[in-house]
Amino acid sequence: MRGDAGLFDLLKRAIVPAVCMLMMGYFLVAAITGPTGVLSWRGFETEKSELAEDVAARAQEKAALEKQVALLDPRGVDLDMADELVRRNLNVVKPDEVIITLPDKTDETATQ
Structure with missing residues (x-):
């Protein structure tokens, strides 16, 4: 025992x-x-760089939109810009005008 x-x-x-x-x-x-372990750090770094690229692209879009908004300021509208927007959105063309469409900048970068 x-x-x-x-x-x-x-x-x-x-x-x-x-x-x-x-x-x-x-x-x-x-x-x-684990999901936040040492082996996941590599994936986090890749995701971080992708998000940084996305932020940079969106910052460029924002700057372009801000420029367009500044041109449409009611205190001093850029007449060419207003004319372009009206014609594009309303499809208004005078009988003696010829329209030549150019590809968007996004289309040009996609084909390169």
């Missing part, structure tokens, strides 16, 4: 450190392979 009691005491004393080791192992694996 003495041998059984010694084994039981040994298991009783070893259970807390064993559970702690298992928990540490779980957290270590999660820190390496």
Whole structure:
């Protein structure tokens, strides 16, 4: 009986450190392979660079729109810009005019 009691005491004393080791192992694996772990950093860097490119493109679009808005300021409308917008949006053409359409800048960059 003495041998059984010694084994039981040994298991009783070893259970807390064993559970702690298992928990540490779980957290270590999660820190390496988890969704925000070390192995995911490479994907985050790629996503970060893609988002930075998207931000730069949107900043260019914003600047172009701001320029267009400035040209349509009610205190001093650029007549050429207003005429162009009206003709484009309403499809208004005088009988003696010829329309020559040019490809958009986005079309030119897509074909290159």
